[in-house]
Amino acid sequence: MAWKRNRSPEDFNEEIQAHLQLEADRLIEEGMERDKAMAAARRAFGNVTSTEERFYESSRWIWLDHLFGDIRYALRQMKRMPLSTGTIVLSLAVGIGVNTAIFSLADQILVRALPVHDPGQLVQLHWNGRFIGGGLGVGSLIPHPLYRELREEQEVFVDLFARSPAEVTLSIDAVSERVNAEVVTGSYFPTLGIRPAVGRLFNDQDNLVPDTHPVMVLSYDYWRGRFGADSTLIGRQLRMNGYPMTVVGVAQPGFHGTDWSRAPAIWVPMMMNDRVIGRGRLNERRERFLHVYARLPEGVSRKRAETQLQPWFRNYLHADTEREGWPGVNEQRMQEYLASTLDLLSGRQGQSQMQSRFQQPVLILVAATTLLLLLACLNVANLSLARTLARRRAIALRTALGASRARIVKEQLIESGLLAGAGGIAGVLLAPPVARSVLSYLRTASAPWTGDVSLSANLDMRVLVFALGITVLVTLLSGATPAFFAASVRPVTALKAQSSGIAGGLGLRKTLVVGQFALALILLIGAGLFARTLGTLRALGPGFSTTNLLMFQVTPVNDGYELGASKPVLRSVLTEVQALPDVEQVGVGLWELLSGGGWGNPVTVESSQRVVSNENESIPMNAVTAGFFAALGTPITLGRDFDARDIRNEPGWGLRSAIVSEEFVRRYIPVGNPVGARVAIGRDPNVVPSIEIVGVVKSFRDHGLRELEPQIFFSLWERSVGTGTFYVRTRSSLAATARAIRAAVNRVDPVLVLTSLRTLEDQLDRLLVYERMLAMLAGAFAVIATLLAMIGLYGVLTFSAACRTKEMGIRLALGAPRWSAGGLIVREAAALGATGLTIALPASWALGRLIENRLFGVRPMDWMTVAGAAMVLALAWLVASAVPARKAETVNPLDALRTD
């Protein structure tokens, strides 16, 4: 522990003085004269200073001492150049902050495993092949009977569980609200290894007999956020979709279910599905609505388990075809059904259908932020180089005095490290707000699923390590150039301070500025393309006027009504709302418009010929009331709207009439009168088209704005209906109408919960959330990149002007007009920009192909966008070169000639 000594150099010095005194005393004692004795003692001792230095160096970690010295030196240098120091730290803070934030989100979206016990052993079951029957939901769906048999019979897995997402109305006292729920089997919590925070969770005893387990578990966040962590809630009854259910416990904090894009507030036993959720049927083998997960035993690979599972599954399939009620299917479909396999997908991230949807935007974001960081690095390298150049005489002097190259490089790197460190700290502080603002976009983006995104803006350890990593990388990237330059300073040339001696450094800086220009231009072009895509889509719209159009949803089956009793309630709501003053027209649709998805099926059309929709093609469908098209403002161009003839008051499902869109007619009824033609759902040869087309409506866009789809509409009142989306065209203000609507629904029955009350413009914005997000983010990045490029240009021009002061002076002295000096600077800027342009254009052409499928109505190399972006940047360039140019014009020839 040699360094831990607390002895001061002064103390040591005192001891040496004492020694000299004692030695002199002895010499005097031996008979020497007093003054000679002192000198002799000193001579005997030798070099006092050298001894003291040896003490000094032995007494501490000398490299640490040097390091502190270097840090003090670097800090002094920073203080001396506050403007460039500030710019560097800010550039890095933005670069590192944005990267850290995006990394944090990308990590959560694309990489991170579920916060459950050993997520690596989880697999999701995937029915690979033909399923005979229907389904409800997205992703890999499995019917409930298959799950149950698997759990009882197979021995491949440790255990299995099934889950299904749902949205329910929860009534607490007199207040109702819509929340996300996860319908789960009793094995869900035990298999995931989740423990209760309060009370208990489900086990197999909570999942025995249908309709007999009226219990629920709350999520920790919901329990805290909605009930203030009230533990007396355990044992209380809440009404779920009108059905009383007892709260038995709260799940552990940090657990948000198996789908991060749709965090549930409550969990409900699977056995309550049919009674309370009404989404899918437990005993129906032809209806799949479950996601099934399993835990693999330790040391068993996914492939091995998959192979072991197949014989069992083949038996299941064969047994299934011999079961009573097996539908008659043709031989080919039968063979396809029997050839199905049960595949095992990785389940470590849980339900991941959102992943594929988010993957591309997230990767684009990651690429853009990386580009931004690179830009910031270039800028910092550039500014650091300017600082080093400004100090070249000092460096040269120190080299001349014997400072080693290694020491000078080290000093440079320490300075870069300090700057990057400061930038890194500021960046880490900046990251959570950036992540929060991106998250707020994602939250609206998840609107089509009405989900709650369980992503966090807080930084965890991994993310901090990442931030540290990029800070080190930035230090090396931005510190290497100036360090290399500093090491190459030759005392002779630098001390003479001839402009020619530093031309090499200037060339390098110009290269960096060209790079910045190119990157800024690429980002500007990207932002322009996304903005034009958004603008085109918005201007295009759905094809009907979205102004003064409100929508809302009422779902009586969620509020305690039986399916049979639901239709009269919806019709009463329609009557009440239609009777409101200022309401022009109301229509009801089964499915929400412009939600990004909906109901679709293959069809068979019989007019003068039989036409079947292509395989894998799904024709968008909806069921609507009379007045629906009038409310939207899309005219019936042929035939009639629905009317009393299309209403069935007795129970029943059979569809009798349909209205199709013009696009449908164009594709499927190319000749003859479409009115009177017949259609059927399905594309089997044995389907009999029995639904009569009674009218044709002008085409509009619904599922996707990007193309005109063929559409079929059935009559809503023709069948049992549990939910309706109302569309209200109003003359009055939207806010007043919204209030009147709430009151009207309340008059029908106060128990009814009104959801999704918003304008169609809002709905359109929600549909365009990805496009808007891309345009906004690309725009933000482009602005930052342009600013960074301007700073870079400013730096290089100022410096170049300083180098050319003498030249300017001579020119002016010889009679050149003042503006010509500024012209020289601007010309230099223009040359740099032109070089940047030649790099940026091919690069953005190449990158444009990557984003091509995100664009609409504009090609990746749209010349107007490119020209616009180039003009914006040219203007920025002119602004950045104005100050140095002005400075060059005010050069005093006499002073200029005297320098150097």
Added chain:
Amino acid sequence: MTTRDSADRIALLQGTLDVLILRTLLFGKQHGQGIARTIQQTSNDVLLVDHGSLYPALQRLEAKGWLEAAWGVSENNRKARFYQLTKHGRKQLAKETNEWRRLVAAMGRVLGLEGAEG
């Protein structure tokens, strides 16, 4: 570095100073100048201690924990820093003395000197 009669004296070998200091302090506390003088006297003025090397050596030994030091007053009333062996230091002295004996004996055998002991 010698001041007088340099021909008669031997400059110390690297590493020998440490063991000499430890040995000198076996008899009690001593300050730096006293240590140098004692070594010189006990070696009959053959071994010359370079004063400039003495203090870094003391510093080193103190750092290793073989010596302790404290300021005190010399016999002629001068302020001086006194050094003292620690338990560790005694052990080290025993070890190094032993090593020296073996080295001297070995050197003696190699150089063919009379009276070398095994």
